[in-house]
Amino acid sequence: xxxxxxxxxxxxxxxxxxxxxxxxxxxxxxxxxxxxxxxxxxxxxxxxxxxxxxxxxxxxxxxxxxxxxxxxxxxxxxxxxxxxxxxxxxxxxxxxxxxxxxxxxxxxxxxxxxxxxxxxxxxxxxxxxxxxxxxxxxxxxxxxxxxxxxxxxxxxxxxxxxxxxxxxxxxxxxxxxxxxxxxxxxxxxxxxxxxxxxxxxxxxxxxxxxxxxxxxxxxxxxxxxxxxxxxxxxxxxxxxxxxxxxxxxxxxxxxxxxxxxxxxxxxxxxxxxxxxxxxxxxxxxxxxxxxxxxxxxxxxxxxxxxxxxxxxxxxxxxx
Amino acid sequence: xxxxxxxxxxxxxxxxxxxxxxxxxxxxxxxxxxxxxxxxxxxxxxxxxxxxxxxxxxxxxxxxxxxxxxxxxxxxxxxxxxxxxxxxxxxxxxxxxxxxxxxxxxxxxxxxxxxxxxxxxxxxxxxxxxxxxxxxxxxxxxxxxxxxxxxxxxxxxxxxxxxxxxxxxxxxxxxxxxxxxxxxxxxxxxxxxxxxxxxxxxxxxxxxxxxxxxxxxxxxxxxxxxxxxxxxxxxxxxxxxxxxxxxxxxxxxxxxxxxxxxxxxxxxxxxxxxxxxxxxxxxxxxxxxxxxxxxxxxxxxxxxxxxxxxxxxxxxxxxxxxxxxxxxxxxxxxxxxxxxxxxxxxxxxxxxxxxxxxxxxxxxxxxxxxxxxxxxxxxxxxxxxxxxxxxxxxxxxxxxxxxxxxxxxxxxxxxxxxxxxxxxxxxxxxxxxxxxxxxxxxxxxxxxxxxxxxxxxxxxxxxxxxxxxxxxxxxxxxxxxxxxxxxxxxxxxxxxxxxxxxxxxxxxxx
Numbered sequence: 001x002x003x004x005x006x007x008x009x010x011x012x013x014x015x016x017x018x019x020x021x022x023x024x025x026x027x028x029x030x031x032x033x034x035x036x037x038x039x040x041x042x043x044x045x046x047x048x049x050x051x052x053x054x055x056x057x058x059x060x061x062x063x064x065x066x067x068x069x070x071x072x073x074x075x076x077x078x079x080x081x082x083x084x085x086x087x088x089x090x091x092x093x094x095x096x097x098x099x100x101x102x103x104x105x106x107x108x109x110x111x112x113x114x115x116x117x118x119x120x121x122x123x124x125x126x127x128x129x130x131x132x133x134x135x136x137x138x139x140x141x142x143x144x145x146x147x148x149x150x151x152x153x154x155x156x157x158x159x160x161x162x163x164x165x166x167x168x169x170x171x172x173x174x175x176x177x178x179x180x181x182x183x184x185x186x187x188x189x190x191x192x193x194x195x196x197x198x199x200x201x202x203x204x205x206x207x208x209x210x211x212x213x214x215x216x217x218x219x220x221x222x223x224x225x226x227x228x229x230x231x232x233x234x235x236x237x238x239x240x241x242x243x244x245x246x247x248x249x250x251x252x253x254x255x256x257x258x259x260x261x262x263x264x265x266x267x268x269x270x271x272x273x274x275x276x277x278x279x280x281x282x283x284x285x286x287x288x289x290x291x292x293x294x295x296x297x298x299x300x301x302x303x304x305x306x307x308x309x310x311x312x313x314x315x316x317x318x319x
Numbered sequence: 320x321x322x323x324x325x326x327x328x329x330x331x332x333x334x335x336x337x338x339x340x341x342x343x344x345x346x347x348x349x350x351x352x353x354x355x356x357x358x359x360x361x362x363x364x365x366x367x368x369x370x371x372x373x374x375x376x377x378x379x380x381x382x383x384x385x386x387x388x389x390x391x392x393x394x395x396x397x398x399x400x401x402x403x404x405x406x407x408x409x410x411x412x413x414x415x416x417x418x419x420x421x422x423x424x425x426x427x428x429x430x431x432x433x434x435x436x437x438x439x440x441x442x443x444x445x446x447x448x449x450x451x452x453x454x455x456x457x458x459x460x461x462x463x464x465x466x467x468x469x470x471x472x473x474x475x476x477x478x479x480x481x482x483x484x485x486x487x488x489x490x491x492x493x494x495x496x497x498x499x500x501x502x503x504x505x506x507x508x509x510x511x512x513x514x515x516x517x518x519x520x521x522x523x524x525x526x527x528x529x530x531x532x533x534x535x536x537x538x539x540x541x542x543x544x545x546x547x548x549x550x551x552x553x554x555x556x557x558x559x560x561x562x563x564x565x566x567x568x569x570x571x572x573x574x575x576x577x578x579x580x581x582x583x584x585x586x587x588x589x590x591x592x593x594x595x596x597x598x599x600x601x602x603x604x605x606x607x608x609x610x611x612x613x614x615x616x617x618x619x620x621x622x623x624x625x626x627x628x629x630x631x632x633x634x635x636x637x638x639x640x641x642x643x644x645x646x647x648x649x650x651x652x653x654x655x656x657x658x659x660x661x662x663x664x665x666x667x668x669x670x671x672x673x674x675x676x677x678x679x680x681x682x683x684x685x686x687x688x689x690x691x692x693x694x695x696x697x698x699x700x701x702x703x704x705x706x707x708x709x710x711x712x713x714x715x716x717x718x719x720x721x722x723x724x725x726x727x728x729x730x731x732x733x734x735x736x737x738x739x740x741x742x743x744x745x746x747x748x749x750x751x752x753x754x755x756x757x758x759x760x761x762x763x764x765x766x767x768x769x770x771x772x773x774x775x776x777x778x779x780x781x782x783x784x785x786x787x788x789x790x791x792x793x794x795x796x797x798x799x800x801x802x803x804x805x806x807x808x809x810x811x812x813x814x815x816x817x818x819x820x821x822x823x824x825x826x827x828x829x
Contacts, residue, residue, distance in 0.1 A: 002816065002819060005819040005823075006813070006814055006819060009814055009818070009819065009822060010814075012825070014814070014818075014822055014825070016812070016813065016814040016815055016818045017655070017815055017818065018652055018811055018812045018813060018814070018815060019812040019813070019814075021812075022809075022810065022812045023812050027321075089758075091754075091758045115701065116701070119701040122701075122703055122704075123704065126703060126704030126705070127704070128704060128754060129754075187758075187759070189759045189760075189763060190758070190759050190760055190763075191760070211821070211823060274818075277822065277825070278821075278822060278825055281825055
């Protein structure tokens, strides 16, 4: 039975953890390029050079001594996002939507006291949320106001779109939709939904909750499939440019759609997860191998790569 | 390309290891299966002689390599006395003589006793010796008459019948009144041992008396005396007073034969001697290689056995670590267990060696749980990372101390050895557990904790195989094989078993 399942996984081109680490991350991602995506401050700076829009950076807290000046630096901003610069998987992020006498109002409506807020910054600097437990920096950036596009299938929080690009060619994409179970976080491990995206049309497919296929959002009851993402091609272009920007051959690009500013790149990831395959009900390895077999001329510019990917990986040409 | 290089390196490592092992086996005569049923006992005979004794002489029977017994690594401490070794027949008698100083003196004999099963080659005849000297002619006639009735029985049954007869049970061969009276008169006159010897002699069974110890863990003050009776293929050991036959699984260590006392002292009050026997595993190899040692061979000179014993123990443990690491490679990269940290399960598995698996797992779970609760409370205090970890570490040590005391009160050794658990790793694990629970939920936290415990437990069970430990100690070049396997797993890019489950939603919907 197990052997059958393994044969099946292989047949459908499912990429496993070992295969991803050895054949793609280690083979395609130069160690020296990792800091470019592991530190959000560096990523932001690079993105600016490549004309990739990101949420505006308000403030960086580098040293314990700076923490006292945070409130001063915040000025009269009432809403912002506090993040660890080297965090992964959305850990340590606090979204503030307002301020009150008692402190800061979180997106969920809960109030976090000024003291707790400062403590959280201390934790970030100490490296609790950082990738290797190294000392970290905290960043304060503009709060994203999600486009109402996904409002019907989102419980609080900000849905984000993950695109995996291989050798600069977008290979697979999904949108992560927060649920009550995920506490408004777009984290699949915590219970957020992952919905596959048709690469050609930018249209959502069915979603996966845990390991179950679902057709409607568990909290709102609205159907997930059939939502068309505007400016989809732009987002694919952002992912495609990400490879030039970072030099990473195997890259995950996370985007959000801001109601005012349009698509913004949140972060990039040199070790993107494999759950995207479940969301799309398709194997990544098969697509990566097709990219390897593609004619060399398609790799010329981000535009040619995106055009090829949209033609190759639409639902009509599944797998 | 990379894969082929990895396979090539792995093959080279295995070949190199095979060559080294082959050299040891073929040229140096190492055993291929290093644990071929040899047991080693540490024998220590010790006595403290009183102060200011003059012209004292202490004679002790010492073990000799013979039959299944091999004596190695003999060490003698004679204090202020002189020591001489006297060979009487096959026996070795150690004689300590001289005057003791005002502080008294310690006399000590130590040796490693190896027991190897002796192969028996069919039936061998062994003729009975002479009758005990205290036997008169009439006595010889009596025992001959008594034994004649067993003539047609096989040797082992004749031995059993003679033993029974000593305690007055004549079974299916009842005794005439006259003979019974004569026998009951003879036994107290010549002594039970001699009576039994005579009876066995008359029954055509070779028999002799030995003094020595039964190899069992413990301390005794006096050697025992037993009777050997040849049943045609092997010696049976009999209790000389009751005539009962000892269990065949017991191993006897003779110190002296016949009437030579195993312990005698002149010129002093009978000293208190302690015969201490303890089974040992490490020195099994020291002892074994005492005989094999050919120090001109470089691999022998560079063997781990050349280290002093206290360092050997360290290396026995250290050599297990790479095996544990290999287990972690297999369980994480091929099976797909989630664990906190990478090598934490190896350290846990090593610690389980002293706490035992059951207690180890319970302590592990308990410490994580209590640590987590404390960490929850600490969170309210808003401590910075390093001091906060220090508090948790302090707490973990406190829990260890508490468990150790509880273990002492309840007389549970396993709890007392709690201190060997890797406390720093446990502290970091509490923090990791807390962060995972905060960020990815309780389920994810418990999944990781259970995964870690499972990997530690499985690794422990593998490390527990004694054959494996000894094999690695004897052939440290097996480390090359481990490295080869680790390299191969490093290039295993297939699916993990857990991924078959993880992607089952896909499978179901196709």
